[in-house]
Amino acid sequence: MGIPSKYSAESVETKWYDYWMTHNYFHSTPDEREPYTIVIPPPNVTGVLHMGHMLNNTIQDVLIRRARLKGKNACWVPGTDHASIATEAKVVAKLKAQGIDKNDLSREEFLKHAWEWTEEYGGVILDQLKKLGCSCDWDRTKFTMDDDMSEAVIKVFVDLYNKGLIYRGYRMVNWDPEAKTTLSDEEVIHVEKQGFLYYIKYQVEGSDDTLVIATTRPETIFGDTAICINPNDERFVHLKGKNAIVPICGRVIPIIEDEYVDVEFGTGCLKVTPAHDENDKVLGDKHHLEVVDIFNEDASLNSFGMHYEGQDRFVVRKAIVKELKEANKLVKTENYTNKVGTSERTKAIIEPRLSDQWFLKMEDLAKPALDAVLTNGDVKLFPKKFENTYRHWMENIRDWNISRQLLWGQQIPAYYYGDGKEDFVVAETIDDAHTLIKEKGISIERDDIRQDSDALDTWFSSWLWPMSVFDGIRNPENEEIKYYYPTNDLVTGPDILFFWVARMIIAGYEYKDQRPFENVYLTGLVRDKQRRKMSKSLGNSPDALKLIEDYGADGVRVGLLLSSAAGNDLMFDEDLCQQGKQFANKIWNAFRLVKGWDVDDTIVQPNSSKIAIEWFESKFQKTIADIEDHFSKYRLSDALMATYKLIWDDFASWLLEIIKPAYQQPIDAKTLEQVIVLFEDILKILHPFMPFLTEEIWQYIEERSPEEALIIAEWPETKTINENLISEFDFASEVISGIRNIRKQKNIAFKDAIAFSAVNNENVSTSFDEVISKLGNLESFEYINESVEGALTFRVKSNEYFIPMEGSIDVEAEVKKLTEELNYTEGFLTSVQKKLSNERFVNNAPEQVVASEKKKEADALAKIETLKSSLASLQ
């Protein structure tokens, strides 16, 4: 036969992806069918595919392909995110390597570089998704900085401002001195750092007394504007109302009292630095303290740092410790571990900093989004456990700092006409702004209007994603948004539940008064075998494309899905991809077998084939129902495993073995025809998981027109399930296992046919007798009424089976085996009877439970009787 025995994925995958693209199967336009829509979580435009993406997008592709096969109008919108901080950081680094300093460039020049970068690398990750088989509607590819997308963002900003929800505030924010921008709380990662707690002596003004404070940040003493003690702390009564002198800079600061200070911690004296610590800021506001900001924007010291001006904060820390020590102001140093905020993107240590920022009021906006998930179930989270986390966040939501001191992103549409902080208007364009300013009675030239230099947080564009990709913000009544929105499923990681998912829900209710999606499938994090999170810095993430090369996209998809229950972290192990690859090979060879058969029209279909096919049809239907159930709960691993077992065990190991003609013999036409139909049905249900392999076999089975491609085939129709047939087969398969077991134990080669007889105490159906004969390689199979002496035996329930053997049977071994079985069954019986003799059980347990226990009792009794009679005949 001309088909190779090993399935080779590489050429097949390219071929079919091209074919699908050529025939435009991925493209969707609104029509009369029911839509099924997913918007991709847009990966960073400059990113490369990592394991998280692979998992995520495989799941989405499975859902989309399944919907497509089920006759829905499936639309998967792909795209990328401009990822302001991440991208800007990369562009800055690249410029730096070329000897260009970002600060020497104008906004326009910098943006030109950023766009070049985007155009150069922007397509990479999308091309990688294609390799994975993702059936996105590539004609719809969006980028969060596309003109229309940006317009939507600006429109929303202006709208929210006009609704009074956006305001400007002087707040303590997380400052990233590396990127020179603010970060949202969510972008700050607290990392445990080994540091020191320095005990520093302050002189009390007008006396020889000193007080000692403990700090991890001695360099901030230049910003001290008070010392705080707990009013109840009896040790420091003598300090009340006095002033202290800050070492080195000699500034006189008040000693204030506040119960905020923990008597137990450190020395009980706290230095208050309102400009550089959130809690100190609160304290400072309460006690009307001066605010002294000692840092430049790159976290070097400014003129308040005196002789340290211009030096970096960590350099200063070392130097100042030395200086304090020399001045005998350093009492002691202790090792101290605390968690320090670092930037998710640049890893720089965050500096709390006071600055003017734009904020969005969240409390009222969050309300409908909270109800949608927790009250009326409009949006469902899978797994459900994330609802608690969601509630916690939404109920304690803080205003969202939406401004970033970056260039790459949508520029905030606030236009200034004067130097005052409030001298601005908010408008979609500078011309609108000009008009508004004039309406205020202020005359100014258009060119003298100055736009706010900050850009918007990236998430401020992606929170509109499910609407803006269909132009739903700019044109709320357009046909597409009406057809595709709300979308159906969203698949993403739990790490961006708040960054993104919650905010999309908020935006959805605010702008469409509708949920953005019905179901949110939260995948687990991909970890390595040592349970470490896969990350670039650890270098433990396998190369995605290399994996596809080694195992095929289908193999990798299977590998990822096999162990990824929703919400559980996924311990990634390449062996799983190997399993996927082996599965592909198994199916390939099943196909080779079927394809290799010659047909003989004159042969009548054997009964064994007829009944086996009927059985498989029922088994198939039952499995489909199971799969359906798994999908409804987003249990994709289980759905795939059910499919896997159906194909490997039921189809390949049982059905094909039953219908397989003898070596080099032809098969009857009817069986072949039926089995091909079944094979095709199997390909359909497997297609979402393994799109390439299935399309390849589908097209190999016969010549198909583009309209007949598997990707758009019809899902197998639902038929009634014959449960009887399934249980009869199960019984027969136990009999076959029994035969195999005996063959194994007694070293009887399969090719030697054996005689076989049965005492049918259970009165089981004989439908599968021919199947048993074939798979057991029986030369005869008869029913008898009494035990056969001198035969090997085994039992299924109370049925007894005999394989007469020439020569001696090891009676002792048989007796031992039977006794063991008897002991076990009697033990089992005792436990069942104990239950049944308990009146409280019989009275309280549901009827079915009692009935099933009674059945167990009867079965056990029957089996015991069989065993006893066998033993008797042996002795």
Place this chain on the structure above:
RNA sequence: UGAGGUAUAGCUCAGUGGUAAGAGCGUCACGCUUACAUCGUGAAAGUCAUAGGUUCGAAUCCUAUUACCUCAACCA
């Protein structure tokens, strides 16, 4: 520190108060019975984290403990 989660076979995980606990992988034994050795057949493997409790009955519900995970906040 707080909130949430998890603990079942060597590994990854199912398990809906009622089966003397299941799957896949791995392990071990045997086998090339010509679709597939990327395979087949068979087997072994469990104190359901620990201690209590509720119940006729608990892997499942409750309480406490321990360990780990995630998120949030951190006392300078």
